[in-house]
Amino acid sequence: MSPDLDVAVVGAGVAGLTTAHELRRAGLTVRVFEEQPHVGGRMHTFRHQGYVIDEGAEQIPERGYRATWELLARLGVTGREVPRIGKAIGVWRDGRAHPGVADPAALVSGAGLSPRARLDLGRFLAWTALRRREFDGDHPERTPAGARTVAAFARRYHRDLHDYLLQPVAGCFFGWDTARSTAGPLISLMRSAGPVSGWRTYHDGMDLLARRLAEGLDVETGSPVHQLVGDGRAVKLHGPSGTVTARAAVLCVPAPVAARLHPGAPEDERAFLTACTFTPTLKVSCLLDRPLAPASPRPLYALLTPDAEDELLSGILIDHAKHPGRAPAGKGLLTLMADPRRIPELRGADPRETAGRLVEAAARYVPGLPGAVREHFMHGFTHGLPEATPRALALRPRFTARAPGPVEYAGDWLTLRPASEGAVRSAALAASRVLSRLGRSPSATLTSPAPRSDTLETA
Missing domain, CATH: 3.50.50.60 (FAD/NAD(P)-binding domain)
Incomplete structure (x- = not known):
């Protein structure tokens, strides 16, 4: 047969x-x-009543995503369909948002780091630049960081580098516990992705x-x-x-x-x-009657809330700032990311209670949030992100x-x-x-169609 x-x-x-x-x-x-x-x-x-709601979270850096860009070009996806975000990532410290995470200007602005920690950030960036060829995303086991966890690797630097950079980035974007996951893959991805100014998103949903x-x-x-x-x-x-x-x-x-x-x-x-192994993810999408966002010296599309500052949230995504098409005109859309340490407990509770707790916690960073929420949706994945x-x-x-x-x-x-x-x-x-x-079919052709003039260039 x-x-x-x-x-x-x-x-x-x-x-x-x-x-x-x-x-x-x-x-x-x-x-x-x-x-x-x-x-x-x-x-x-x-999609719901004009809101475009992502169940996950994705950015497409112009650097370090060569295979993705080649695939998009082959599919005829145009640059207009993958616009630049053009907003900053901030970290919360000392009662306010500090923009500039994943930005070279953090050496000057601080992005939530103390002056002493900025010196160590300079050391860290110089070390990764010197060893850049040894950080290969296709071979994460071959890095000068070895098999050390993020937390163990960070001990060579000022504590702020872990608490207000590596941990919030790993915790919010990857759902990683820095005591469990290794530093090499994280550093490789941070290096390859480049500064936030070159990050893009899908205009009509991820x-x-x-x-x-x-x-x-x-x-x-x-x-x-x-x-x-x-x-x-x-x-x-x-x-x-x-x-x-x-x-x-x-x-x-x-x-x-x-x-x-x-x-x-x-x-x-x-x-x-x-x-x-995988870490679970849990997030609440808040459909707002107005475009609220955390106060910041520069417009943000994401605010990281480190473990050192918050036990319930790992971050807030300002989706209507990420792309205006995510919410109807004059409305807002925020995504509240649960701290991975609390997800088992939160998933076992009543969904309305869980959403209420996250909204209440986020009001610390977005004043007026509870009164602006028209509707909310909770999403979660048991196997959210690979460790x-x-x-x-x-x-x-x-x-x-x-x-x-x-x-x-x-x-x-x-x-x-x-x-x-x-x-x-x-x-x-x-x-x-x-x-x-x-083997291939004898009649198959592996020649890609020539991209239209408005398609994306391979990054």
Whole structure:
């Protein structure tokens, strides 16, 4: 009996859709199976009464996201669709917002750092610049920071560097506990992303890339896969609607989910899968009757609230400042990010109580917030963001060196890089491994269409 497909892809997040896109370009028959009723995964967006509400949070730096920019250009995404944010990131300290996080001017402005800490920031930036070639985002285990955690690495510098820079960045954007996750991947990403002045966003929601990818693919939403069984020649995917057989399968889901779906994974794969742990995420989107924002000397699109200042929140995103199209004219949209340390407790409470607690906590930074909230939505992911623990870092080389097999994997956890660039790069690698085993269709062409004059230049 011949297989139903060349390749079955499980998961319609950016990693899964990019994997399917690459394999489809090579002429293979590919189908994507997605449990949710929509595509996008953690980069899903929904629209409500004129508000554009991102369930995750994504920025696209002009630097360090080469694979993402190349994919956007191939899909015909124009520069107008990915505009610059043009606002600052601030950190809260001593009762006020200090703009300039991730900005070279922080050496002068401080961005919440004490004068002594600014000297150590200069030392830190000089050290990373000198060793820049050793920080490779594709090989996070090969860095001069070794396997030291963020907290351990930061001990060589003034305490402020951890408390008011590394911890709030890692905690808000990655959901990382700095005592668990390693410094190398964080430093690599901070270096490659460059200053905030070059960061962009998707004008019509962070799911733009997922929607464009899905347009040309065979995607079945609302189609969960319960288990994969491979015999070396083919893979059987068992689900509630029956069994589908493919020559190969790619699991584009979080590592703990992949381990559950593929219980027969070889030991060298299973060791890395079980080492790749995730932190949960929880956020509340507040639909406002006016565009409120934290007071700041410079307009902000994000305010980081360090552990040293706040036990409940890790940050506030000012979505209507990130892009005006996120809220109707004259209205506002804020996202309140829960501190990862409190998420287990918050998820166990009544959703209305949890939202109320976060709104009350955020009123410290945004006066008048409780009275301006028209409606709110709570979003959360059990497997929110991959951690870069020392164990995962140590096991990654063996995992990436394994021979191609009937079941492959893609996701930002493979690169220990919690960002769309990590997902896109892992997808390209997974597709190349599948093609090395199955081969391309003789009629396939891998030539990209010439980009229109208004498409993005590759960064």
